[in-house]
Amino acid sequence: MPANPLDTFTNQAVKVFGNEASREYQRRLKDDRTLCGTHCGSCGRTAFPPRDFCPDCFSGDCSWVAIGDGATLYAFTTQHRGLRFTAPDVIGVVNVPDVGLIVTPLSGRLDELEIGQAMKPEVVDINEKLSTHRFIPA
Amino acid sequence: MTTSTTSPLLAGIGTIPVTRDLQMPIPDACVHVCREALDNAGIPASDVDGLFFTPPAMSGEPWMMFAAQMGEHLGITTKSLSLVENGGITALLALRSAMDAVALGRCKVAVVLASDARPLLDTNHFEAFVRGVAFSAMSLYGPVHGAMGLGAPIPIYAMSHQRYMHEFGVSPEEVALSSVQLRSHAVDHPLAQFRDPITVDDVLGSKMLSPPIHLMQAAGISAGACAVVVASEDVVKATGKPAIACSGYGEHHHPSHFIPRQGSITTFESVRESSAQAFQEAGRSPADVDVAEVYGVFGATELMLYEDLGFCDKGKASKFIQDGRSTFGGDVVINPSGGRMSFGHPAGATPLYEVAEVTRQLRGDAPGRQVDNASVGLVHAEHGMMNGSIVMVLEPWN
The missing domain is CATH 3.40.47.10 (Thiolase/Chalcone synthase)
Known part of the structure; x- marks a missing residue:
């Protein structure tokens, strides 16, 4: 199977534009099987995507925290020309307590999903170097 | 100095x-x-x-x-x-x-x-498209978003459309009205790309892109x-030629890109803030506007814009269209060009086309589609999914 060009370009983009926090995010996803954000010890907000500073109060006092518990489905749709998953590629937005809205791939059929339903995160390995999160009905 | x-x-x-x-x-x-x-x-x-x-x-x-x-x-x-x-x-x-x-x-x-x-959207250049669009889309948060394979904004707007119907009890037929109205404006516009008249049935019968967005509810x-x-x-x-002044200017960028972590995807803060600034500077209100060109790239987005710019109440834009209040003879003619969905949407140039249309209207130089006594115009453009907006109030100078 030919390599997905997305792999090459994701790796290039990470090298050129990525940041340290997003690399640590990927390591935690891949090695620890945990979806993480960063929690600010100063103002208490949780950032996602994670940062090594707080985008709410600019404090550098940030620590890693697992997120996703208590998530609910906020909106969902499909894309037919997704660059990664085969059609129909179901994606959505979940509302995660203490974090807010997160865009995410979903597992499940479109006609079985419903706004407001309980969701939980899981880790999907794309290849040996790259993983992503997706949410599934809890 | x-x-x-x-x-x-x-x-x-x-x-x-x-x-x-x-x-x-x-x-x-x-x-x-x-x-x-x-x-x-x-x-x-x-x-x-x-x-x-x-x-x-x-x-x-x-x-x-x-x-x-x-x-x-x-x-x-x-x-x-x-x-x-x-x-x-x-x-x-x-x-x-x-x-x-x-x-x-x-x-x-x-x-x-x-x-x-x-040129890069040509399917023969799929790899170039991936490199050009997806590379930049995933750049800063590559490991977070890059792996998902999200390469186009349509699904993001689709979820805004879904929430709009969910939150305000608006039907698919009502959302489809925006496409029909804009097409009726484009029919006689000499610069417009899509000019064949369409009906609500045509819109809802056109190909589904990302549910609930149909082909005729997206800019081409x-x-x-x-x-x-x-x-x-x-x-x-x-x-000695007639010129147009920008009597009010507003600009607002929410710290988000497409989906705001906190906030709504059916009420756009940037549109509300930028239009409030522009109206205040101009000493005008939405009711003063005779002609507007707004950046509605998708069917439901067009409706939400009418609301967030202050032309009608939240959730009521389809009724506003149905009552004839956003077209010729109504309160304000919105997108006399046909808007992004029918005039056509060369994104990098779109906001200037909007300025050109409003300028022609304010100079009385829009034969076949002239808004009567047009003296106050409005232009709106945005980036992301309305994450940032600019609103200009335009009026004839002297």
């Missing part, structure tokens, strides 16, 4: 028809609209001392030093030269930059030149070019 001594005025416009593919090379399109705009303004090219560009094909390969190269090609010496880019709002940001430069006295006659073409693939001449008051006075 320079001091502000003049209001920057919109003195002339140049356009080519919007088409799927650009009908001439990009530099030729830029020269064409530049010459037309200067002729329209009654200002010779030798008086131009500012040039402001948008990237020639926004989603394409970078073209280094495009502004300087085009300055050379046009043979124009400048005191202010720039290329501006930030997604869909690009051309209005370039216009704002030109107006700032004229207001500061850095130049007296600036031409804003915007063009767009989408478009190319085009547009130029606007910005000049100081003394220059305009000498021409």
Whole structure:
């Protein structure tokens, strides 16, 4: 199977534009099987995507925290020309307590999903170097 | 030190028809609209001392030093030269930059030149498309978003559309009204890309892209070019031609990209904030506006814009359309060009086309689609999914 060009370009983009926090995010996803954000010890907000500073109060006092518990489905749709998953590629937005809205791939059929339903995160390995999160009905 | 001594005025416009593919090379399109705009303004090219560009094909390969190269090609010496880019709002940001430069006295006659073409969306260039669009989309948060394979904005707007129906109890038929109304405006517009009349059944019977968005509820693939001449008051006075003033300006960028982590995806903070600023500066209210061009790239987005700009209550835009209040003879004519869905949407140039339409309307120079007694106009453009917006209130000068 030919390599997905997305792999090459994701790796290039990470090298050129990525940041340290997003690399640590990927390591935690891949090695620890945990979806993480960063929690600010100063103002208490949780950032996602994670940062090594707080985008709410600019404090550098940030620590890693697992997120996703208590998530609910906020909106969902499909894309037919997704660059990664085969059609129909179901994606959505979940509302995660203490974090807010997160865009995410979903597992499940479109006609079985419903706004407001309980969701939980899981880790999907794309290849040996790259993983992503997706949410599934809890 | 320079001091502000003049209001920057919109003195002339140049356009080519919007088409799927650009009908001439990009530099030729830029020269064409530049010459037309200067002729329209009654200002010779030798008086131009500012040039402001948008990237020639926004989603394409970078073209280094495009502004300087085009300055050379046009043979124009400048005191202010720039290329501006930030997604869909690009051309209005370039216009704002030109107006700032004229207001500061850095130049007296600036031409804003915007063009767009989408060669990379050709399916024969799929890999180039992946590189050009997905690479930049995933860049900063590559490990977070890159792996998901999200490469286009349509699914994101689809979820906004879904939430809009969910939160306000609006039906698919009601959302489809925006497409039908805009098409009715485009039917006789000489520059518009899509001009065959359509019905609600046509809209809901067209191919489903990302549910609930149908093909006829999305802007198509478009190319085009547009130029606007910005000049100081003394220059305009000498021409004796009618010019347009920006009586109110508002700009607001929410710290988010497409989906705000906190906040709504059916009420756009940037639209509310930027329009409030612009109306306050102009001493106007939404009820004063006779003609507006707004950046509704999808069917439900068009509706939400009418609401967030203050033309009608939240959740009531389809009723506003149904009652004939957003078309000729109504409260305000919104998108007399046909809007992004029917006029066509060469994104890098779209905001300047909006300015061109409102300018023609305010000058009484829109035969076949003239809004009666148009004296207050509004232009809106955005980037992301309304994450950032600019609103300008435009009125005839003197």
